[in-house]
Amino acid sequence: MLDRTALGRFISVLAGSYDVHAPVTACDGSFEYAPVRTAEGLDGTRTVTGLSPKGIFFPKDEVLFQYDGDGIRSGEASCRPIAVWGMRGCDARSLALLDRVFGSAVQKPGEERFQDPYWKARYDGAVIFGAVCVKPLSTCFCNWFGGSPSSTEGMDVQVTDLGDAFLLAPVTPEGEELLGRMDMLTQAADTDLDASREVAHRAGAMMSPPFSLEGLDRRLPELFHDPAWAGIAAPCVNCGACTFACPTCHCFDVQDEGRNGRGRRLRVWDSCMFSSFTLEASGHNPRARSLERVRQRVMHKFSYFPANYGERLCTGCGRCVAVCPVGFDIRKVLRGLGAPRDLKKD
Numbered sequence: 001m002l003d004r005t006a007l008g009r010f011i012s013v014l015a016g017s018y019d020v021h022a023p024v025t026a027c028d029g030s031f032e033y034a035p036v037r038t039a040e041g042l043d044g045t046r047t048v049t050g051l052s053p054k055g056i057f058f059p060k061d062e063v064l065f066q067y068d069g070d071g072i073r074s075g076e077a078s079c080r081p082i083a084v085w086g087m088r089g090c091d092a093r094s095l096a097l098l099d100r101v102f103g104s105a106v107q108k109p110g111e112e113r114f115q116d117p118y119w120k121a122r123y124d125g126a127v128i129f130g131a132v133c134v135k136p137l138s139t140c141f142c143n144w145f146g147g148s149p150s151s152t153e154g155m156d157v158q159v160t161d162l163g164d165a166f167l168l169a170p171v172t173p174e175g176e177e178l179l180g181r182m183d184m185l186t187q188a189a190d191t192d193l194d195a196s197r198e199v200a201h202r203a204g205a206m207m208s209p210p211f212s213l214e215g216l217d218r219r220l221p222e223l224f225h226d227p228a229w230a231g232i233a234a235p236c237v238n239c240g241a242c243t244f245a246c247p248t249c250h251c252f253d254v255q256d257e258g259r260n261g262r263g264r265r266l267r268v269w270d271s272c273m274f275s276s277f278t279l280e281a282s283g284h285n286p287r288a289r290s291l292e293r294v295r296q297r298v299m300h301k302f303s304y305f306p307a308n309y310g311e312r313l314c315t316g317c318g319r320c321v322a323v324c325p326v327g328f329d330i331r332k333v334l335r336g337l338g339a340p341r342d343l344k345k346d
Contacts, residue, residue: 052247092154094247130155139318149203
């Protein structure tokens with residue numbers, strides 16, 4: 001157990017060995033992950049941050065290397081391991097999915113595995129303190145993918161907020177070893193364990209019933225040319241907000257900047273929703289229309305990725321639903337694709 005009054009000391013001790021990130025409410029009211037060294041500003045009362053924590057391990061823009069007349073130098077990166085406090089189950093699971101892409105990606109046709117050194121330098125050795133969702137939002141649908149407000153996948157330690165204290169339960173050997181070094185922790189009583197189970201039960205009861213996606217990944221290729229896609233894509237304005245907020249979207253562009261013998265190569269987030277994403281040097285664009293881009297996003301998450309990795313590339317965090325300026329709701333799309341005849345009537 002960690003008494004709430006000792007949280008500041010816990011974070012400070014953690015920051016002695018790790019670069020610590022946690023959800024923080026800024027002075028402008030935004031709620032995002034940020035580097036912390038104390039408990040000041042930590043906010044456990046809100047649920048889902050505006051942006052996912054993928055940016056901690058896969059930054060929006062990063063320098064891969066720099067060059068000049070003396071040669072090539074790798075981009076600057078911290079040598080300290082990363083710890084994240086207060087990560088929700090949907091986000092912790094998203095990192096495990098991204099690790100399939102950056103940590104051990106399938107390369108066709110030989111199916112050899114690719115490992116991204118920039119991702120691995122940050123994610124390998126990271127410690128994730130996950131948080132039980134106390135109040136899921138109406139946009140949350142993690143239970144569609146086997147998750148729940150108390151899921152532990154991708155976590156090293158699960159944290160349950162009991163009001164005056166936090167129950168810290170190790171999930172991995174690394175989490176257990178780390179907790180064993182924290183002298184401000186006390187043994188949980190049976191009443192604490194009962195209280196944590198009650199918190200998880202109440203949160204689970206707030207979730208809407210899940211929609212079964214059984215067979216959808218096999219059905220989608222058959223629907224590739226279905227006229228229903230025109231209706232699905234019609235509201236989309238291709239702003240890309242959904243992909244930037246999504247914890248599992250990982251499209252990126254590589255850009256070179258240089259002048260007078262000096263320069264650098266950067267990796268920056270990109271989006272399959274942008275018209276320029278598939279624009280070829282010849283001027284041809286295989287996904288020139290919004291319909292083709294929206295279809296690609298759905299197919300990637302719920303058909304292509306499952307075919308390669310056996311899992312759907314979505315954790316049900318609901319950010320895409322919350323940020324869309326035109327109310328595009330992926331849940332409605334998936335329900336419709338699960339019953340295509342009903343979708344054509346919409």
